[in-house]
Amino acid sequence: MINIAIVGSGPSGCYIADMLSKKVADAQVDIFDRLPTPFGLVRAGVAPDHQGTKNIVRQFERTLSRDNVRFVGNVNIGSDLSYDELKQNYDVIALTIGALRDRKLGIPGEDLAGVYGSGEFVAWYNGHPDQAGLNPDLNSSGIAIIGNGNVALDIARILAKTSSEMDSSDITAAAQAAIAASPVQDIYLIGRRGAVEASFTNVELSEFGELERCVALVEPAQLPGSLPDDMDPKAAKAIEKNLETLRSYAINMPDSKPVRLHLMFCASPVNIIGDNGKVCGLKLERNTLVDGRAQPSGETFQLDVQTVIPAIGYRSEAIDGMPFDETRGIVKNDEGCVEAGVYTAGWCKRGPQGVIPANRADSMAVAKQIIADLESTPPQGNRAGYDVTGPLLAERGVCVVSFTDWQTINQAELARAENGKPREKFTSVEQMLALLN
Ligand SMILES: Cc1cc2nc3c(=O)[nH]c(=O)nc-3n(C[C@H](O)[C@H](O)[C@H](O)COP(=O)(O)OP(=O)(O)OC[C@H]3O[C@@H](n4cnc5c(N)ncnc54)[C@H](O)[C@@H]3O)c2cc1C
Structure with missing residues (x-):
């Protein structure tokens, strides 16, 4: 038997498990996750009001139910279990641990109360047990979100929607209530560079044209008249679509709805201003663009905000003994190879970029490499996999959650949902384990 351990049951881990369990003769694939719940950021990252995107779990469920x-x-x-214990007991290891540790802005004031990294904030409203106790203080009239990607837009939209608009989502009850109680009036979405360079996509941007209580605004002067002639036609088409949407926001009336989303370009945070240890403002510097790069102009301005959410990317979490690239915050690897018998894929291999389908292609390439290496250097067959690691975990008093156990948790979450919500997540590991006794 070939014993394969996959660490992390997000999309990358599930795609690798799918291919190896089908294509490697006599394979046993053990897919470890630190949570009792599978699917990584599909559950804890993808926005709770984008339920369609989460349907991919049906495919992953089929993989996790396979006999091997x-x-x-x-x-x-x-x-x-240590990394070394995995190496001792498995023929192949694939590290697919993702990346959800927030990158820092590196400016004064970042440690003030009222600053929440996008990773922790998203994990909070999505019910990740690590952040169940975050309880962000949203008693704010102004909230600044720093970043110009889809994660920043997701956060702005979740804050901007009414509670009834969130009833078809699986946001946690606590987060739904906290956001509904927030007196927020102005949400600022701040990009270092211009509208042309923004990395958000049009589907997400357009959603702000349809919100009940929030109007999207942009200064017309911040939008370019035309795009450079030498731009790649595919990229130009996507950007033109965004500009069209932004132009429609530029003629919106600020007072037409009670909450305003201000899309602000060419500005970098300089420092977060505090009063008694709590955020009371954000100082920014205007940038000018030189060949698409932001250059500080020296002109500063201030926003009246009490909450700041940097959404500027993530790092992976190092595991003891695992080769780790501290600078990039990823698993050290060469095209997915880490060391003999150890591979990596997904966000912890490439960094936190790419949507779910991008991980499929990446995982397929790494799985093919694993299969080629197994063919050229067949394992000696003396690694016993779960026959050793299972008893080790039992000895250490670890309460292992099986796929059947997850189905029990899943059913309980579906059963306790109210107000038309698809599910009400359990937000603590203890709550989940209590269902299994
Ligand atoms: C806020 C947000 C919104 C997004 N929205 C979308 C979207 O709408 N559409 C889309 O296509 N993509 C979206 N993405 C991107 C998508 O979520 C990622 O492409 C994808 O989840 C990356 O998959 P992964 O398997 O590499 O990592 P992850 O999904 O992060 O999975 C990693 C897994 O490893 C586990 N793990 C970590 N450390 C350990 C350890 N030490 N031991 C055991 N297990 C461990 C984690 O618990 C987790 O389950 C979004 C991402 C974010 C952050």
Whole structure:
């Protein structure tokens, strides 16, 4: 038998498990996750009001139910089992641990109360147990979100929607209530560069044209008249679509709805201003663009905000003994190869970029490499996989969550949903484990 361990049951781990469990003869694939719940950021990152995107889990469920695939949930590699113990007991290891540790802005005031990294904020409203206790203070009339990607837009939209607009989502009840109670009037979405360079996509941007209580605004002067002639036609088409949407926002009336989303370009945060340890403003510097690059202009201005949410990217979490690139915040690798018998894919391999389908292509390429290496250097067959790691976990008192256990948790979440919501997530590991006794 070929014993394969996959660390992380997000899209990248599930895609690799799918291919290896089908294509490697006599394979046993054990897919570990530190949470009792599978699917990584599909559950804890993808916006709760984008339920369609989450349908991909049907495909992953089929993979995890296969006879030669074992979901080993609630097991943290690094504390419950070490990286070295995995290497000793598995023929192949694939590290697909994702990246959800917030990158820092590196400006004064970042440690003030009222500053929440987008990773922790998104994890909070999505019910990730790590952030159940975040309880962000949203008693703010102004909220600044720093970043110009889809994650920044997701956060702005979740804050801007009414509670009833969120009833078809699986946002946690606590987050839904906290956002509904917030007196927010102005949400600022701040990009270092211009509208042309923004990385958000039109589907997400256009949603702000349809919100009940929020109007999207942009200064007409911040939008370019035309695009450079030498631009790649495909990129130009996508940007032109965004500009068209932004032009429609530029003629919106600020007072037409109670909440305003201000899309602000060419500005960089300089420092977060505090009063008694709590955010009371944000100082920014205007940038000019030189060949698409932001250059500080020296002109500063201030926003009256009490909450700041940087959405500027993520790093992976290092595991003891695992080769790690500290500078890039990813697993150290060469085209997915980490060291003999150890591979990596997904966000922890490439950095936090790319939507779910991008991980499929990446995982397929790494799985093909694994298969080629297994053919050229067949394992000696003396690694016992779960026959050793299972008893080790039991000895250490770790309560392993199987795929059947996850189905029990899943059913309980579906059953307790109210007001038309698709599910009400459990936000603590203890709550989930209590269902299994
Ligand atoms: C806020 C947000 C919104 C997004 N929205 C969309 C969207 O709408 N559409 C889209 O296509 N893509 C979206 N994405 C991108 C998508 O989520 C990623 O492309 C994808 O989840 C990356 O997959 P992954 O498997 O590499 O990592 P992840 O999904 O992060 O999975 C990593 C898994 O590893 C586990 N893990 C980590 N450390 C350990 C450890 N030490 N031991 C055991 N397990 C561990 C984690 O618990 C997790 O389950 C979004 C991302 C974010 C952050």
